[in-house]
Amino acid sequence: MFETLSERLGGVFDRLTKQGALSEDDVRVALREVRVALLEADVSLPVARDFVKAVETKATGQAVTRSVTPGQQVVKIVHDELVKVLSGDTDPGTLKIDNPPAPILMVGLQGSGKTTTTAKLARRLKEREKKRVLMASLDTNRPAAMEQLAILGTQIGVDTLPIVKGESAVQIAKRAKQQATLGGYDVYMLDTAGRLHIDEVLMDEVQAVRDVASPRETLLVVDGLTGQDAVNVATEFDGKVGITGVVLTRMDGDGRGGAALSMRAVTGKPIRFVGLGEKMDALETFEASRVAGRILGMGDIVALVEKAQETLEMEQAERMMKRFQKGLFNMNDLKSQLEQMLKMGGMQGLMGMMPGMGKMQKQAEEAGFDDGVLRRQIALINSMTKKERANPDLLQASRKKRIAAGAGLEVSDLNKLLKMHRQMADMMKKMGKMGKGGMLKQAMK
Ligand code: GDP
Numbered sequence: 554m555f556e557t558l559s560e561r562l563g564g565v566f567d568r569l570t571k572q573g574a575l576s577e578d579d580v581r582v583a584l585r586e587v588r589v590a591l592l593e594a595d596v597s598l599p600v601a602r603d604f605v606k607a608v609e610t611k612a613t614g615q616a617v618t619r620s621v622t623p624g625q626q627v628v629k630i631v632h633d634e635l636v637k638v639l640s641g642d643t644d645p646g647t648l649k650i651d652n653p654p655a656p657i658l659m660v661g662l663q664g665s666g667k668t669t670t671t672a673k674l675a676r677r678l679k680e681r682e683k684k685r686v687l688m689a690s691l692d693t694n695r696p697a698a699m700e701q702l703a704i705l706g707t708q709i710g711v712d713t714l715p716i717v718k719g720e721s722a723v724q725i726a727k728r729a730k731q732q733a734t735l736g737g738y739d740v741y742m743l744d745t746a747g748r749l750h751i752d753e754v755l756m757d758e759v760q761a762v763r764d765v766a767s768p769r770e771t772l773l774v775v776d777g778l779t780g781q782d783a784v785n786v787a788t789e790f791d792g793k794v795g796i797t798g799v800v801l802t803r804m805d806g807d808g809r810g811g812a813a814l815s816m817r818a819v820t821g822k823p824i825r826f827v828g829l830g831e832k833m834d835a836l837e838t839f840e841a842s843r844v845a846g847r848i849l850g851m852g853d854i855v856a857l858v859e860k861a862q863e864t865l866e867m868e869q870a871e872r873m874m875k876r877f878q879k880g881l882f883n884m885n886d887l888k889s890q891l892e893q894m895l896k897m898g899g900m901q902g903l904m905g906m907m908p909g910m911g912k913m914q915k916q917a918e919e920a921g922f923d924d925g926v927l928r929r930q931i932a933l934i935n936s937m938t939k940k941e942r943a944n945p946d947l948l949q950a951s952r953k954k955r956i957a958a959g960a961g962l963e964v965s966d967l968n969k970l971l972k973m974h975r976q977m978a979d980m981m982k983k984m985g986k987m988g989k990g991g992m993l994k995q996a997m998k
Contacts, residue, residue: 580612583627587849594848595780595811600818608634628849635845639813641823645798646838648825649769650684654733655740656766660759660790661774663747666802666828668698670774671744672705673828673836674800679711684739689714689729691722691762692746702744709833712738722746726762743768751786756793763794770797772825775812777801783812787820796820802828805835810847813839882978884942888934890977895927930970932960945974 584605591601612630648657657674661667671688678684688706690713692698699716706713714729726743733741743766748755763771773796775783783801790796799816804827813824824839869889876886934942936959941947948956948971957964 577613580609580627584609584612584631587627587631590849591811591814593811595815596848597781597784597815597819600815603818604634604638604814632842632845632849635814635848636841639817639824639841639844641817643823645823645825648678649797650678650682650740652769653737653739654687654730655770656730656733656768657740657742658759658763658766658768658771658794659742659744659774660771660794660796661747662751662776662786663749665747665774665776666800667747667774668701668705668744669831670772670800670802670826670828670836671702671742672709672711673833674772674826675706675711675740675742676709676833677836678740679709685737687712687714687729687733687736687738687741688744689725689741690716690744691725692744693720693722693725694746698744698746705833712736722758723761723765726766730766751789756789759790759794771795772798772800773822774800774802775816777804777810777812777827778806780812781815784815784819787816787822791820791822796822798823798825800824800826800828800836801839804844805829810844813844814848877981877984880982882974882981884934884937884945884974887974887977888931888942891927891931891934895924895931929960929962929966930973933957933962933967933970936960945971 587608588601588605591604592598596604608631611634612627615626615630649655650657659667659671659674668690675686675688678686688702688711690699690702696716703713703716714725714732717725717728720728722745729741729743732738743762745759745762746755771794773787773790775786777783779786787796787799799820799822801810801813801816801824804810816822817824824844826836827839827844829835829837873886873889876882933956936956937948941952941956948967953964953967957967960966
């Protein structure tokens with residue numbers, strides 16, 4: 554039985570006190586456990602090592618959200634990084650099948666689930682994308698495999714190329730192309746022969762088929778339970794034939810799916826689909842966050858940390874709102890507003906959420922508000938003393954000069970900031986007067 558990562562980390566972190574930010578030690582101790590968890594989930598050693606190193610750099614010094622432990626925080630960071638590594642740039646579920654008839658080449662070892670996956674994909678293309686699909690089995694050594702594809706075809710209502718005894722794989726591929734063109738099919742799928750192990754003859758045959766078919770997609774089907782072997786198979790096939798993606802089968806089993814991470818890290822090829830059972834509808838588009846959760850065995854912690862972060866943001870917003878209602882809006886408030894805007898992707902994001910802010914939003918746009926401006930304004934506020942921030946009325950000429958110089962800016966920049974602060978403070982006061990049921994409250998809902 555696997556011990557889940559959360560259980561492992563629980564033990565380690567019970568002894569740690571809560572603190573504001575993750576120390577190097579916190580991170581190191583937690584990541585030692587993460588590494589073991591990855592190895593247990595079948596991630597290969599070099600991949601696990603590199604992955605952990607990358608996370609270590611990222612996690613050290615990160616703030617720990619209140620009400621979660623450092624261990625839980627580390628798990629969240631690890632999870633997010635896993636998702637990043639697992640996700641490709643392309644949408645995994647979208648196959649390149651324009652220009653009919655589009656050939657899709659299915660490759661893989663015998664027993665990996667190749668024939669089943671070919672039929673599952675054909676069914677998906679037919680049902681979801683309303684494509685006319687033709688399937689052909691190239692497994693000339695195993696008549697049973699050809700029969701199997703024909704049976705599945707009948708079952709899902711997808712045509713298969715009639716079986717002609719004595720033809721070579723290349724001949725079948727040519728006939729499939731011809732038939733697909735003449736018959737007006739959108740897609741034709743070539744289910745190549747599998748072997749128990751990779752051998753030269755197999756690779757030569759697959760290469761020859763590839764050369765006559767020029768497939769738009771070459772999908773490698775691998776058994777997700779075979780861990781490191783699956784990665785070796787993928788490396789071989791990619792080197793010899795060139796693959797455009799991977800389908801991991803048997804992800805419904807007990808395995809933890811670590812092969813997915815190794816596969817992605819080693820081959821750089823995207824995982825496109827996962828097989829989740831023997832039935833024809835048991836095929837899903839690959840979803841990085843789901844597989845990440847499974848590898849770590851800690852989906853509950855990720856949800857917990859996300860919730861805690863949300864709660865914290867809500868609390869901050871509420872606290873701020875209470876100040877506004879009292880008509881309080883000093884430079885500290887402005888600073889946290891500016892920081893919030895930076896986080897939310899600029900001025901528009903925040904202003905757009907508040908009624909009555911439309912005019913200011915426009916001004917902001919006209920003034921060319923961008924991240925650089927926000928950052929310079931924050932620098933100006935940082936350059937003020939505590940007293941000055943709490944009471945901006947103190948700012949006379951000499952103080953202004955000092956503050957501007959401290960931020961490496963001009964007094965005119967500071968004046969602009971002060972003007973903006975005054976406008977915002979007025980606005981807050983007006984809103985505050987509208988009382989508890991006022992606009993601001995409405996806007997925060
Ligand atoms: P091939 O030799 O690679 O063509 O493999 P097959 O398609 O014949 O599949 C071998 C066995 O694996 C069959 O019994 C399939 O039903 C089963 N299989 C295929 N994909 C999956 C999957 O995603 N999950 C499970 N549990 N079984 C699968």
